[in-house]
Amino acid sequence: MKPGLSLRVSQHLSLTPQLQQSIQLLQLSTLELAQEVEQMLGDNPFLEREGDEAEGAESAAGGAIETGAGSAELSSNSSISKAEAGSDQALAAPEWEAAAEPAVTGAAESLSWEGEDQGAAGGEESWEGLGASDWSAGGSGKGQDGDDGVDAIDLARSGESLTEHLHRQALSLRLDELDRAALRFLIENLNDDGYLEDSLPELAQGLAGEDFEALEELVHRFTVALGLLQSLEPVGVGARNMAECLRLQLRERLAQGERDGLDEEAQQLLRLALLLCDQPMELIARRDLRKLVSLCGEREEKLRLALALIARLEPCPGRRFADVQRQIVVPDVIVRPVRSQAGRMEFQAQLNPEVMPRLRVHDVYASALRGHRGSQGHAALQQRLQEARWFIKNIQQRFDTILRVSQAIVERQKNFFVHGELAMRPLVLRDIADELGLHESTISRVTTAKYMATPQGTFELKYFFGSGLGTETGGNASSTAVRALIRQFVAAENPKKPLSDNQLADMLKEQGIECARRTVAKYREQLKIAPTTLRKAL
Structure with a gap:
C-alpha cells in the first residue's frame, strides 16, 4: 500500500481545565464547595479571603513590597470587582471531635480502658412494616412519659450523645474495675439506635483471640454487663433485636405497674403483649390476627388491645439522641415576597450571602510576580496566578447560574409560594433549559444538592420539578400536587375503614385527575404511607 497525505476537517468538543473546573464546582453542594475553597486556599498562594491581605502583607518580604489598591474579589452580589479589604467571612468546615478509642487487652483479668468518654450521636430510623402512624416517640419507660422526658432538639443542642448519656449513668453504679470496663465496652459497641448488633461471643472473640479460658471469662463478664446495660435509661437500650x-x-412497664398498684386487667394486657413479642415479628408487623389467635390462645379483642399497646412502644431507644443540629440544611437561595409598583405580591430569589465565599487574588504576591519578570520560575507562578483568577471566576459563574435557575423556577411556580404544593405546576428540566439557553445536564447539576428557603419551607431545587398527569379539561396536573392530594385524602380518612388505592384513584378522578391505581400506589409509597391493612385502626 502506497503511503500518502490527506487533509480532513472535523469538529469536536475539548474540555479545557477551566471548563472542567467550572462543571465540577457547579455540581458541588454547599459543604463540598466550602471544602474545595479551603483546599484551594491552602494550595494556591495567590488566592486569599477578603480581609486576609493585611496578614499576607506582613509575611511577604517584611512588608517591603507595596501593593496596589485593587484586587479581584468575589463579593456577596456575585461580581468580580476592585475593592478595598472587607470583613472576613470564611466558610469554615465544622470541627468534628474524635472519639477516643478504648484499649482492651486479651484476657479478662487485664481488661482495661484508656481515654475519655465520648461517643457518636445516634441516628433515627423507623421500623418498616409497622406503619409510621402507629409509632410515637413518646414510648414507655423512664424519661418518656414523666418529667424526665427530654425533647430531641434540646438533647441535640446540649450535645449529649447516647453513649455519653449511658456513660454518665454508669458512673453511678458501684462496680469493680473489670465489670465497669466490660459495661463501657458494650456501650461503645451500640449502634445509633441503641442496639447491640454483635453477639457477646463475637465481641469476646475479638478480644480473647484463641485463648479459650479468656473467651469464657469475657463472655461471663459481658453477660453480667449486658444486664446492667439493659437496666439503664432509655429503656430498651442494649437489646439484640426488635423483639427483645x-x-x-x-417488663419495665409491668414492674412499674406492680409497684404502683396497677389493676389486674392492665397487668394481664401487659403480659399478653409480652407473649405477643415472643411470636414472629412478621405476624405483628402484618397484624395477622388469625395466626396470632391460634398461637396465643386469646380472643381477638384482647389481641387488638395488646397490639395497640406494642405500637406505642419505642422501637429505636436511641432515636431521641439523634443529632438534629447536624441535619439542618443551609439554603443556597432565599425567596422573599415583595410588593410590586402595582401593589401585587411578587416573589424574588436572592443568593444566601452566608454560603458565598469572599475570595480575592493576593495583591502582594501578584505585584511581586510582576516585578520579577524573567526569573526561572516565572512561568509556573504565572500559571498559579491564572488558576486563582479562574477559580474566582468559576465560583462567580456557579452562583450566577444558580440564581438564574432559581429565578426561573420562582417565576414558573408563583402559585406554590402562595397556596402550597397543591398549586404546584408541572415542570421539567427542559423547560428551564430552553428558557435560559442552557443544557439539561447543566440544570440537573444546578438543582442537585442546592436548597431554596421559601415561605412554604426549605426545599431542594429538584423538588420544584415534576411530571404532569392529564386532566379532564385537557390540561396537566403536577405529580407533586397529586401526591399532596393523596396525603390529604389519607389524613382525612376513617381510621377504621382506610382508603384503598382504588378508592384513592377514584377520588382523584372526581377531582378531574386521571391517575391509575398503580400510580397511586407508587405515590403512596413515595410519601411513606403504609398500605390499607397497616393503617387500619385496631
Missing part, C-alpha cells in the same frame, strides 16, 4: 427491645420496655 419491646420486651424490655414491657
Whole structure:
C-alpha cells in the first residue's frame, strides 16, 4: 500500500481545565464547595479571603513590597470587582471531635480502658412494616412519659450523645474495675439506635483471640454487663433485636405497674403483649390476627388491645439522641415576597450571602510576580496566578447560574409560594433549559444538592420539578400536587375503614385527575404511607 497525505476537517468538543473546573464546582453542594475553597486556599498562594491581605502583607518580604489598591474579589452580589479589604467571612468546615478509642487487652483479668468518654450521636430510623402512624416517640419507660422526658432538639443542642448519656449513668453504679470496663465496652459497641448488633461471643472473640479460658471469662463478664446495660435509661437500650427491645420496655412497664398498684386487667394486657413479642415479628408487623389467635390462645379483642399497646412502644431507644443540629440544611437561595409598583405580591430569589465565599487574588504576591519578570520560575507562578483568577471566576459563574435557575423556577411556580404544593405546576428540566439557553445536564447539576428557603419551607431545587398527569379539561396536573392530594385524602380518612388505592384513584378522578391505581400506589409509597391493612385502626 502506497503511503500518502490527506487533509480532513472535523469538529469536536475539548474540555479545557477551566471548563472542567467550572462543571465540577457547579455540581458541588454547599459543604463540598466550602471544602474545595479551603483546599484551594491552602494550595494556591495567590488566592486569599477578603480581609486576609493585611496578614499576607506582613509575611511577604517584611512588608517591603507595596501593593496596589485593587484586587479581584468575589463579593456577596456575585461580581468580580476592585475593592478595598472587607470583613472576613470564611466558610469554615465544622470541627468534628474524635472519639477516643478504648484499649482492651486479651484476657479478662487485664481488661482495661484508656481515654475519655465520648461517643457518636445516634441516628433515627423507623421500623418498616409497622406503619409510621402507629409509632410515637413518646414510648414507655423512664424519661418518656414523666418529667424526665427530654425533647430531641434540646438533647441535640446540649450535645449529649447516647453513649455519653449511658456513660454518665454508669458512673453511678458501684462496680469493680473489670465489670465497669466490660459495661463501657458494650456501650461503645451500640449502634445509633441503641442496639447491640454483635453477639457477646463475637465481641469476646475479638478480644480473647484463641485463648479459650479468656473467651469464657469475657463472655461471663459481658453477660453480667449486658444486664446492667439493659437496666439503664432509655429503656430498651442494649437489646439484640426488635423483639427483645419491646420486651424490655414491657417488663419495665409491668414492674412499674406492680409497684404502683396497677389493676389486674392492665397487668394481664401487659403480659399478653409480652407473649405477643415472643411470636414472629412478621405476624405483628402484618397484624395477622388469625395466626396470632391460634398461637396465643386469646380472643381477638384482647389481641387488638395488646397490639395497640406494642405500637406505642419505642422501637429505636436511641432515636431521641439523634443529632438534629447536624441535619439542618443551609439554603443556597432565599425567596422573599415583595410588593410590586402595582401593589401585587411578587416573589424574588436572592443568593444566601452566608454560603458565598469572599475570595480575592493576593495583591502582594501578584505585584511581586510582576516585578520579577524573567526569573526561572516565572512561568509556573504565572500559571498559579491564572488558576486563582479562574477559580474566582468559576465560583462567580456557579452562583450566577444558580440564581438564574432559581429565578426561573420562582417565576414558573408563583402559585406554590402562595397556596402550597397543591398549586404546584408541572415542570421539567427542559423547560428551564430552553428558557435560559442552557443544557439539561447543566440544570440537573444546578438543582442537585442546592436548597431554596421559601415561605412554604426549605426545599431542594429538584423538588420544584415534576411530571404532569392529564386532566379532564385537557390540561396537566403536577405529580407533586397529586401526591399532596393523596396525603390529604389519607389524613382525612376513617381510621377504621382506610382508603384503598382504588378508592384513592377514584377520588382523584372526581377531582378531574386521571391517575391509575398503580400510580397511586407508587405515590403512596413515595410519601411513606403504609398500605390499607397497616393503617387500619385496631
